[in-house]
Every structure is written in C-alpha cells, then in structure tokens.
Amino acid sequence: MPETMKIAIIDDEQDMRQSISQWLALSGYDTETFASAEEALKVIGADYPGLVVCDIKMPGMDGMTLLKRLMSMDSALPVIMITGHGDVPMAVEAMRIGAYDFMEKPFNPERMTDLAKRAAQARRLTLDNRTLRRELSDGTVLIRKLIGTSPVMERLREDILDLAQADGHVLIDGETGTGKSLVAHALHACGPRAGKTFLTLSCAAYGEDDLAAKLFGPPPEGTTLPAVEEARGGTLCLEDIEALPTTLQARLLTFINEQQGDVPELRIIAICNQQEPDKTCEDSMRPDLFYRLAAMQIVVPPLRQRGEDILTLFNRFAEQFSEEYGCEAPQVSAKEAAQLLQAPWPGNVRQLINTAERAVLQSRRGGGSIVSLLLDESEEMGQAITTEGKPLKEYVEAFERMLIDNTMRRHKGSIASVMEELSLPRRTLNEKMAKYGLSRSDYL
Incomplete structure (x- = not known):
C-alpha cells in the first residue's frame, strides 16, 4: 500500500478514536484522528489521499451531514460509517447517499481491516485514474514524458509544439512501441483544443459494419453519438488507420471535405501501425485520403x-x-x-x-x-x-x-x-x- 494512503478517523469519543487508530496503524495504515466533523473538514477535501471512517452520531455536525458534505466535494471518496445498535436503517440511508460501507458496534477488528483494505484499493484506483486524466490533458506533462536529449527527440518535441498550434489533420507514423499514442495526446493537449474532447477509436478493433456505426452512425445501442459527432470541437484519434476499410475511407474523406471554414470543426489525428514488410501507410490508403491526412505528418523515431x-x-x-x-x-x-x-x-x-x-x-x-x-x-x-x-x-x-x-x-x-x-x-x-x-x- 502506498505511503500516502491515509485513513481519517472521526469520532467524538476519544477511546474509540484511539482504539480504531491503533488497530489500523498496526495494519500498516497512516491514520489521523478528529474529534468532530468540523475539525475534519478543515483537512479532508477533494482528492484526499485516503479514506474516512466516521461515527454517525456526534454532537454538532453529525455523521450523516458530514457524509453529504464529503460526497458533494468528492463522490468517489470511500466513507465507512460506524453505527450503534439499532441504527441500521440510518446506515442503509448512508449507503444510499454514497457511503462505502458501515460497521455496527461492537465491530470485529478483522472486518474493519478488510473493509479498509478494499476501500483503500478503490481509492488508489480512483486517484490514479484522476492523475492519468490530468496528465493526458496537460501538454507540458506529456512533453516531459517524451524523455531524451537526442537530436531526433528534440526535433520530435518541436514538431509536436508546432503542429499542435496548426489545427489541421495529422498523420502519425512510426514503428510499433515508439509512443505514437502519447504523441497524439500531446498534439491535442498542447493546442487550442486542449480541454475539449479527445476521443480514440481503433480501426482494427471492429468489423466494417460496427466500425461504420461507431464512426458515422447510427450509433450502436448504449451509445449516444457516433464518434465524428461526439468529438466535434475536439480531436478524434483514429488508431490503426491502415485497417480502415476502403468504403469507410471514402466516407471519411467526404466528411473531411464537407467541414466548413478554414479551421475544421473536428481535428483528426490518424495513427498508422503498418507492420507488413515492404509496405507503407500510403500503400494501405486511398491516395486522396492519405494526402489530406499527411499534409501534416509526424514520424516517431525508433529507439535504435x-x-x-x-x-x-x-x-x-x-x-x-x-x-x-x-x-x-x-x-x-x-x-x-x-x-x-x-x-x-x-x-x-x-x-x-x-x-x-x-x-x-x-x-x-x-x-x-x-x-x-x-x-x-x-x-x-x-x-x-x-x-x-x-x-x-x-x-x-x-x-x-x-x-x-x-x-x-x-x-x-x-x-x-x-x-x-x-x-x-x-x-x-x-x-x-x-x-x-x-x-x-x-x-x-
């Protein structure tokens, strides 16, 4: 378990706070205790690096009110409620509001440890996903991920910064495992569309009919919009563009040509993963579509x-x-x-x-x-x-x-x-x- 994972223990009874804290500390957690909800709210906020164990009945702000406040700040924060005998209906209501789980006094310490472990795992996953989303929307972070001082990497970073501002369609080529998807994210995050939708669709992951529906509509059941509409105003990243069937290449070219104005409503970044020997991305695409996408092209250098x-x-x-x-x-x-x-x-x-x-x-x-x-x-x-x-x-x-x-x-x-x-x-x-x-x- 990461060192930063904390457990905030909130209870007006000092003996209860100390016993819970000692048990969880022995289980390897970093605990901090609070005698009141008001005191805890000074420390706990959105992205709190841990979880909360809270008594339901406390003077002043009670546990239910605190739970509502915490859920309004961060609905994914795991909150384990402690209830007294006969408070189970209240605990059920807490679960409806968003509590992770509850324990009835007197509780089994082993169950507390098990609950804490599962809640901590869920919290770590949430925080990691948030960090990843922030990184994918921060151009400076993404550029730093393109590590290296070699001339080819210096040139790659310069090309990304230049083409990010140009706002035209881009073709990214290069060998497998070179980081083409990272370059695509950086192109989006460093440009004027940063903060807008960035949608990725693999052309090799679906049959022709399913791909047509996902790309142009009508959308498959359970989705609201086809990709060209969902990503409008932002960027649509088409991975494995060489696998796009010829009929859909024609539809994509028509869609590109029909966009109005000098600045396209939807920016397309196409990633080519052509692996066949002696065959290039150009060989796999209609010439007119290839030249529309490759007007701006980035070739990610191989490691060697x-x-x-x-x-x-x-x-x-x-x-x-x-x-x-x-x-x-x-x-x-x-x-x-x-x-x-x-x-x-x-x-x-x-x-x-x-x-x-x-x-x-x-x-x-x-x-x-x-x-x-x-x-x-x-x-x-x-x-x-x-x-x-x-x-x-x-x-x-x-x-x-x-x-x-x-x-x-x-x-x-x-x-x-x-x-x-x-x-x-x-x-x-x-x-x-x-x-x-x-x-x-x-x-x-």
Missing part, C-alpha cells in the same frame, strides 16, 4: 536512432520497477551499456520497458545479466544483438553520462557525495554535467 537516450530510459524504467518490487536497481556495466546502445530494439520503447523489468527481477534474485536478457530477446525475435558499430567515443560518453546520472540520483543531488564516489574534482564534475545537460536541481 536515439543514441544515449536508450541508457537514460533504461535507468528511469529500472528505477521505477525497483521501487515497485522493493529492491535495488541493477548497476549497468560498461559492457552492458554498450550492448544496450547496440541492440536493434525491434519492439522499441515497449521492449526496453520489458527488458528493464526483467533486469530488476533477475537482480532481485541475485543472478543473470542484462547481456543475457538481450541475447534471449534477440533469439526470440530473430534479430542480431548488434547493429552497425558506433565510434568508441560515443560509447564512452554515453556510459560516462549514465554513470554520473545514476550516481546523482542515488545521492539525491549531493555534489560532495558524487565527487567522492566517482573520484572527480568539483570543476571536472561541473564541466561533465554541463556537457551532458545534467542539472543538480533535477535530482533534489
């Missing part, structure tokens, strides 16, 4: 073209997985760094994430190497482990940057600790950090 970004990404993902699994991130040797840089990465970033997770898991078991993982993956995919050789200087600089970056992260930006571990004088460390674009503020 991103140079030392590979090491930066590997370290970032390895750190995330090491936190998740509660172990140390594996230390990358010079040989392993060179192999990571040389690997062909046919699965791109998605494959790199998988490799980082497997490296953390085998490190936790105390065996294996990153090179062995790359050999296993290359055999599974029928790929050679190395691509064309790079100059030795590139490998040395990439490894040096990774080493400084890892050490700065481990010491949370402590220059003195990094100098000691790497045996570098202050001036040399400053020069190398400036050379590699590393800033101490990023590690504090």
Whole structure:
C-alpha cells in the first residue's frame, strides 16, 4: 500500500478514536484522528489521499451531514460509517447517499481491516485514474514524458509544439512501441483544443459494419453519438488507420471535405501501425485520403536512432520497477551499456520497458545479466544483438553520462557525495554535467 494512503478517523469519543487508530496503524495504515466533523473538514477535501471512517452520531455536525458534505466535494471518496445498535436503517440511508460501507458496534477488528483494505484499493484506483486524466490533458506533462536529449527527440518535441498550434489533420507514423499514442495526446493537449474532447477509436478493433456505426452512425445501442459527432470541437484519434476499410475511407474523406471554414470543426489525428514488410501507410490508403491526412505528418523515431537516450530510459524504467518490487536497481556495466546502445530494439520503447523489468527481477534474485536478457530477446525475435558499430567515443560518453546520472540520483543531488564516489574534482564534475545537460536541481 502506498505511503500516502491515509485513513481519517472521526469520532467524538476519544477511546474509540484511539482504539480504531491503533488497530489500523498496526495494519500498516497512516491514520489521523478528529474529534468532530468540523475539525475534519478543515483537512479532508477533494482528492484526499485516503479514506474516512466516521461515527454517525456526534454532537454538532453529525455523521450523516458530514457524509453529504464529503460526497458533494468528492463522490468517489470511500466513507465507512460506524453505527450503534439499532441504527441500521440510518446506515442503509448512508449507503444510499454514497457511503462505502458501515460497521455496527461492537465491530470485529478483522472486518474493519478488510473493509479498509478494499476501500483503500478503490481509492488508489480512483486517484490514479484522476492523475492519468490530468496528465493526458496537460501538454507540458506529456512533453516531459517524451524523455531524451537526442537530436531526433528534440526535433520530435518541436514538431509536436508546432503542429499542435496548426489545427489541421495529422498523420502519425512510426514503428510499433515508439509512443505514437502519447504523441497524439500531446498534439491535442498542447493546442487550442486542449480541454475539449479527445476521443480514440481503433480501426482494427471492429468489423466494417460496427466500425461504420461507431464512426458515422447510427450509433450502436448504449451509445449516444457516433464518434465524428461526439468529438466535434475536439480531436478524434483514429488508431490503426491502415485497417480502415476502403468504403469507410471514402466516407471519411467526404466528411473531411464537407467541414466548413478554414479551421475544421473536428481535428483528426490518424495513427498508422503498418507492420507488413515492404509496405507503407500510403500503400494501405486511398491516395486522396492519405494526402489530406499527411499534409501534416509526424514520424516517431525508433529507439535504435536515439543514441544515449536508450541508457537514460533504461535507468528511469529500472528505477521505477525497483521501487515497485522493493529492491535495488541493477548497476549497468560498461559492457552492458554498450550492448544496450547496440541492440536493434525491434519492439522499441515497449521492449526496453520489458527488458528493464526483467533486469530488476533477475537482480532481485541475485543472478543473470542484462547481456543475457538481450541475447534471449534477440533469439526470440530473430534479430542480431548488434547493429552497425558506433565510434568508441560515443560509447564512452554515453556510459560516462549514465554513470554520473545514476550516481546523482542515488545521492539525491549531493555534489560532495558524487565527487567522492566517482573520484572527480568539483570543476571536472561541473564541466561533465554541463556537457551532458545534467542539472543538480533535477535530482533534489
């Protein structure tokens, strides 16, 4: 359970507050207690990072009134009500208002722990979904997710910022696993349509009739509007555009041509996932539709073209997985760094994430190497482990940057600790950090 998950305990009886708090604390929760509803409302609001355990009968503002206030602020906040004997009808009413569940005094501590566990899981899911929605609507957050300082990534970020403002239709192309969906979200969130509808529809997920109904209508039962209407004023993201049947390509072209004005009512971002060898997205589409969509085009670079970004990404993902699994991130040797840089990465970033997770898991078991993982993956995919050789200087600089970056992260930006571990004088460390674009503020 995450450290930030709290349980607010509200009861006017001190002994009851303390006993509930002690039991839940022993179960691993971060508890805080309040003697009144008024006192609790000063702390608990929308996006409260936890759940609430509240007595129904209290002087001043009672539990039912507090529940209504909490539900008006955040209807997804789990509130567990404590009832006295004979208050079950009131507890049922609390459930109708929005309470997560209730416990009748005297209650079983094990049931309380079980309720708290389930409520905490539900709250974590709610908060994670809210965070994701905020990130998908915040262009600056999305741009930061496109990690890397390689020239191709700098150019990609510039293209996104430029095309986001242009407001025309866009075609996004690139190999599988490169992050095309993230680029589509960033295009929407960085432009004038940010805050408007962003709707995604996969052209490969449905048969022709179902896809026609979802895209143009009449909508299938249970939905209110076809996609071209639901996303009007915002952005419609069509994934797997190469799978759009020819008849629907013609209808989509007609729809685009019939939009009035210089600024389209609906912006279309088409994502091509063409995987057939020796075949391009253009080969799979009507020429007139292709050129309408590809007037503005972004090609997301494959991982093998991103140079030392590979090491930066590997370290970032390895750190995330090491936190998740509660172990140390594996230390990358010079040989392993060179192999990571040389690997062909046919699965791109998605494959790199998988490799980082497997490296953390085998490190936790105390065996294996990153090179062995790359050999296993290359055999599974029928790929050679190395691509064309790079100059030795590139490998040395990439490894040096990774080493400084890892050490700065481990010491949370402590220059003195990094100098000691790497045996570098202050001036040399400053020069190398400036050379590699590393800033101490990023590690504090």
